[in-house]
Amino acid sequence: MESFFQLIQGFETALTWWNLLYCLAGVSVGMLVGILPGLGPTTGTALLLPITFGMEPVSAIIMLSGIYYGSMYGGTITSVLINTPGEAASVITCLDGYPLARQGRAGVALGVAGIGSFIGGTISIIGLAFVGPPLAEFALRFGPPEFFALMVLGLIMVIGLMGKSIIRGMTAAVLGLSLSLFGMDPVSGTARFTFGDPHLMNGFDFVTVAMGLFGLSEILIGLESITRAEKIPKVEGLLPRRGEWKPTMGAIGRGTGLGFLIGLIPGSNSVIPAILSYSLEKKLAKDPSRFGQGAIEGVAGPETANNSYCGAALIPLFTLGLPSSPTIAVLLGAFMMHGLTPGPILFQSNPELVWAIIASMFVGNLILLFMNLPMAGLWAKIAMIPGKLLYPLILAISVLGAYSVSNSLWDVGVMMGFGIMGYFMKKLDIPMAPIVLTFVLGRLMESSLLQSLKLFNGNFMELFQRPISGGLLILSIIILIVSFVLRIRKTKFIIASDVEM
Numbered sequence: 001m002e003s004f005f006q007l008i009q010g011f012e013t014a015l016t017w018w019n020l021l022y023c024l025a026g027v028s029v030g031m032l033v034g035i036l037p038g039l040g041p042t043t044g045t046a047l048l049l050p051i052t053f054g055m056e057p058v059s060a061i062i063m064l065s066g067i068y069y070g071s072m073y074g075g076t077i078t079s080v081l082i083n084t085p086g087e088a089a090s091v092i093t094c095l096d097g098y099p100l101a102r103q104g105r106a107g108v109a110l111g112v113a114g115i116g117s118f119i120g121g122t123i124s125i126i127g128l129a130f131v132g133p134p135l136a137e138f139a140l141r142f143g144p145p146e147f148f149a150l151m152v153l154g155l156i157m158v159i160g161l162m163g164k165s166i167i168r169g170m171t172a173a174v175l176g177l178s179l180s181l182f183g184m185d186p187v188s189g190t191a192r193f194t195f196g197d198p199h200l201m202n203g204f205d206f207v208t209v210a211m212g213l214f215g216l217s218e219i220l221i222g223l224e225s226i227t228r229a230e231k232i233p234k235v236e237g238l239l240p241r242r243g244e245w246k247p248t249m250g251a252i253g254r255g256t257g258l259g260f261l262i263g264l265i266p267g268s269n270s271v272i273p274a275i276l277s278y279s280l281e282k283k284l285a286k287d288p289s290r291f292g293q294g295a296i297e298g299v300a301g302p303e304t305a306n307n308s309y310c311g312a313a314l315i316p317l318f319t320l321g322l323p324s325s326p327t328i329a330v331l332l333g334a335f336m337m338h339g340l341t342p343g344p345i346l347f348q349s350n351p352e353l354v355w356a357i358i359a360s361m362f363v364g365n366l367i368l369l370f371m372n373l374p375m376a377g378l379w380a381k382i383a384m385i386p387g388k389l390l391y392p393l394i395l396a397i398s399v400l401g402a403y404s405v406s407n408s409l410w411d412v413g414v415m416m417g418f419g420i421m422g423y424f425m426k427k428l429d430i431p432m433a434p435i436v437l438t439f440v441l442g443r444l445m446e447s448s449l450l451q452s453l454k455l456f457n458g459n460f461m462e463l464f465q466r467p468i469s470g471g472l473l474i475l476s477i478i479i480l481i482v483s484f485v486l487r488i489r490k491t492k493f494i495i496a497s498d499v500e501m
Contacts (some may be wrong), residue, residue: 006351006355007358008357010352010354010356010357011362011363013341014062014356014360015359018059019058019062019398022055023063023360023363024066025066026065026364027067027371028371029070030074031074031075031368033074033423034071034075034090035077035078035382041067041072042326044071045212045331046211047394049210049211049330049333049337049403050211050477057339058352061334061335061357061482064315064330065360065364066329068310068327069307069310069311069365071140072090072117072270072303072310073117073307073368073371073372073490076110076388077418078090078108079111080106080299086433092271092277093274093299096109096291096294096295097299097390097431099292100294100296100299102294105294107473108239108240109296110372111239113300113372113374115300116248116252116300116301117369118307119252120259120303120306120308121253121310121311122313122365123256123260123311124259124263124307124308124309124312128311128315128361132157132319132354133347135315136187137344141468143455144447144449145448145456145463145466146262146468146469146472147321147444148448148449149468149470150322150471150472151445152472152473152476153166153433153472153476155173155438167353169431170430172430173437174438175315176436176437176439177439179204179209179435179439180438180439180441181203181442181446182200182204183200183204184203194407200409200442201335204439208411208415209381209414209415210330210333211320211398212414212416212418212419212422213419213421213422214240215423216260216395216416216418216420216422216423217421219391219394219395220271220420221423223391229262244296247285250297250302251277252301254280254281254284254301255273255302255303256304256305256308257308258273258280259277260309260310262312263311263313270325271306272309273308274291274302274306275302276305277301277302278301280301281301281366282298283294296355313325313328317331318346318347319343319344321342321444323440323441326436329437330436343399397484398415399412402414
């Protein structure tokens, strides 16, 4: 009941005209980056981080959060109308969304996706509002050993779930941890890895690193393959037929639950619930052959699941300070940039901010429902903008954003350096998630580990003797071993199949 009254107070803050404006700006930019192929929520959030420097923390987080969940809506439009997914989770929507559009039912596909996205997103936010506070209260029992073990688990989950190669995932994670070591030692204050350059005394700035790895690298990749659709189908009739409502609502209900559960798992991303939802709907269907030919459940389930995932993915961030995906890691960086520390004490130290952000997400989902349905055709036309005009504009915004971090060309150079690094990482199929997550969490992990070792007089094994930290570390080891075993078995299977052929 207390959460309900705090949520009402949050609406009082979220519904002020300036926060409504920032919410509208955030979801609009989110729609835009979701529509434009190759950008996605992580890139959009990273590119707009610099403009939030002078903003109030609550307004800044409201806008950046709007980009995050707004991009899930935007990616649907181009997936259905022109068979071009704007972001990764919308790839699954192409399988049945585009065939529906070719049958003259683009409006139905977008309508079902919009309704499902709204329901899934809203229910997951309700879950955030009522699951978050008790989880944060439980997490108050955590000390440095428990936080270190929890962050290790999160990073192991990322390595195990993201990327085609466990070795490449670990390589990226180690690289991120190495980058976090530049600058001052968090305990002794000793300078390290600065090479005598004063610019490195505070280490690499997260904003410039994120903009380079996600923003500039996407521009370089996008310039290699600029595509344009020839024609946009008409959007007419947004509601399904009478006999289609029951399977549609069933898919929406299952997608909501599935997306919420996956969102609670550190290291997951919105693609996973979308894929699982599509597979589940196909298995439960009386006629699975319809899938891939224009099955309405194939649109409703995955679209609901990836939006439900978004709200749930914020629960580990708000309650434990643990980012569960690259975009959430960028949001964590935004919190820290504004002097806020996500975690168990956030609900107690900054309740007005937390509940205002949660309330703004309800408002943002409602705005997106209206923006997504009547204006779908207009948004799709944005995807027709030639890349030769679009990418230089994004590059200019990136350079200005990097320069505004500290009004220094050093930051522009750092952004470009990490942009080139990100470009080659993508070319080599090295996952980006581990590097950004370990870079953000590196110093927090180091501080927690050093505090734990001081508490245990340097005996690392005592971490395993505490019930929570020991259990989390053992679980991390098991997940890592299982990931290696599965990878080895998969490799042997592929080799055996090639030999048989």
